[in-house]
Amino acid sequence: MRVRKSLVLGAAAVAGLFLSACGPVGSNHNQETCSGAEFCSGHGLCDDTSGVEVCTCDTGYSGVACQDCDVGWVDNGSGICTQVDRCTYECTAQNRECIETAGDVVCGDCLEGYYEEGDRCYESCAAESHAGELVPLDLYVMLDRSASMQDVGKWSAVVAALEGFVQSPDTEGIGVGLQFFPLAPSGSIPSGCASDADCGLYGPCMPGFNTCAGSFAQDTSCDPADYEQPLVPIQVLPGVSPAITNALSAESAEGSATPTEPAFAGAAVYATAWAESNPDHLTFIVFATDGEPTGCSTNSVAGTADLAAAAATASPSVKTFVIGVGGELGSLNQIASAGDTGQAYLVDTGGNVTQQFIDALNEIRSTGACLFQIPQPAQGTVDFGRINVNLVDPADPSFGETVFNVTTEAGCDPSTGGWYYDSTDDPQMILLCSATCDKVRLQDLDVEILVGCSTIVP
Numbered sequence: 001m002r003v004r005k006s007l008v009l010g011a012a013a014v015a016g017l018f019l020s021a022c023g024p025v026g027s028n029h030n031q032e033t034c035s036g037a038e039f040c041s042g043h044g045l046c047d048d049t050s051g052v053e054v055c056t057c058d059t060g061y062s063g064v065a066c067q068d069c070d071v072g073w074v075d076n077g078s079g080i081c082t083q084v085d086r087c088t089y090e091c092t093a094q095n096r097e098c099i100e101t102a103g104d105v106v107c108g109d110c111l112e113g114y115y116e117e118g119d120r121c122y123e124s125c126a127a128e129s130h131a132g133e134l135v136p137l138d139l140y141v142m143l144d145r146s147a148s149m150q151d152v153g154k155w156s157a158v159v160a161a162l163e164g165f166v167q168s169p170d171t172e173g174i175g176v177g178l179q180f181f182p183l184a185p186s187g188s189i190p191s192g193c194a195s196d197a198d199c200g201l202y203g204p205c206m207p208g209f210n211t212c213a214g215s216f217a218q219d220t221s222c223d224p225a226d227y228e229q230p231l232v233p234i235q236v237l238p239g240v241s242p243a244i245t246n247a248l249s250a251e252s253a254e255g256s257a258t259p260t261e262p263a264f265a266g267a268a269v270y271a272t273a274w275a276e277s278n279p280d281h282l283t284f285i286v287f288a289t290d291g292e293p294t295g296c297s298t299n300s301v302a303g304t305a306d307l308a309a310a311a312a313t314a315s316p317s318v319k320t321f322v323i324g325v326g327g328e329l330g331s332l333n334q335i336a337s338a339g340d341t342g343q344a345y346l347v348d349t350g351g352n353v354t355q356q357f358i359d360a361l362n363e364i365r366s367t368g369a370c371l372f373q374i375p376q377p378a379q380g381t382v383d384f385g386r387i388n389v390n391l392v393d394p395a396d397p398s399f400g401e402t403v404f405n406v407t408t409e410a411g412c413d414p415s416t417g418g419w420y421y422d423s424t425d426d427p428q429m430i431l432l433c434s435a436t437c438d439k440v441r442l443q444d445l446d447v448e449i450l451v452g453c454s455t456i457v458p
Contacts, residue, residue, distance in 0.1 A: 132447030227266020257295030
């Protein structure tokens with residue numbers, strides 16, 4: 001039997017001594033009142049003969065005024081500190097045998113039903129093993145078809161990139177939906193006006209002309225409701241690939257304006273509703289444009305960013321990735337940042353636009369590479385306190401590594417990593433910390449989800 005020495009309680013605790021400023025916390029008392037029963041919380045002696053009031057706490061008490069229970073002691077619920085059985089306190093809590101010898105306590109082997117790994121004892125149990133399955137990823141693409149997209153071959157290059165992406169075997173299993181902007185308005189556009197209010201969504205009223213500015217772009221809707229329905233609803237690749245490629249082939253870049261904010265508002269309505277119907281999926285908006293907002297009364301980068309922030313903080317969250325095609329589009333970073341994706345992907349039209357656009361899409365796709373579904377047990381319902389994550393080397397079956405649960409992303413260790421649920425209240429997926437995710441990708445490891453044994457924490 002292996003025997004390990006337990007931590008020995010401090011000498012002060014054993015002797016029952018704790019010296020501190022006397023009296024209730026934050027109080028100042030003179031020599032005349034030091035002997036009052038209220039001092040040292042009734043659990044020690046107060047002495048101020050040295051000019052400094054000092055409490056000598058009774059055995060089991062500590063603190064400025066002997067108001068706390070010392071190490072190895074607990075409040076019995078009535079303000080009285082009682083000693084914890086050292087075997088329970090020091091060994092049973094570690095799931096180890098307790099051996100009392102010569103007035104001391106030592107902790108031995110793991111208790112029956114537990115096994116030792118890395119100097120710790122873990123519960124032995126028959127867990128169900130499930131191969132890690134990635135959380136389904138859905139991308140809703142809102143694509144700018146304004147006339148400026150024809151410049152320097154941007155439209156044909158972006159179309160080629162999207163066609164290549166949806167036809168690639170690497171994207172199989174991803175959900176993709178598509179819509180374009182601008183779209184033609186479903187209703188009439190006001191023309192004559194005396195004030196901006198007369199133009200509604202299609203202002204401003206042009207002074208001297210008494211005409212709504214929106215009337216010069218009859219092919220451009222400024223109504224978010226016109227953008228709430230997809231041309232191609234989100235469906236899984238490769239099944240939806242023909243619908244996407246046919247839609248791209250049938251469209252052209254001829255729009256008179258860039259109604260960024262109305263188009264995004266409609267996209268957010270659809271994507272958010274989709275996410276609510278599919279809470280165990282990861283839903284992203286991919287917003288691709290080549291310029292600043294133009295036309296419409298309500299149409300700005302700041303307004304679009306506010307909409308992106310609302311979608312990102314919704315439950316479930318819908319993040320927004322932005323792809324800017326062309327130069328001087330740094331303002332789009334505001335939308336990406338609000339959409340919780342950092343910065344926009346900016347495609348340089350002086351380079352290979354198609355490849356840059358595909359690279360951006362693939363990077364977006366990789367965001368879901370370390371998010372896993374929570375498997376259902378063979379019987380009963382999921383107990384979120386009995387889930388574990390292992391890393392397995394498919395080339396070496398003897399290799400196995402248990403990953404600690406760190407509760408939230410804030411608990412992720414930069415070196416050892418870990419895993420956590422997307423929500424502590426209503427978990428829908430398992431997320432690997434960055435360090436663990438990098439290890440899985442760099443070492444080409446498999447992820448195994450174990451169901452049925454107590455979750456292992458650091």
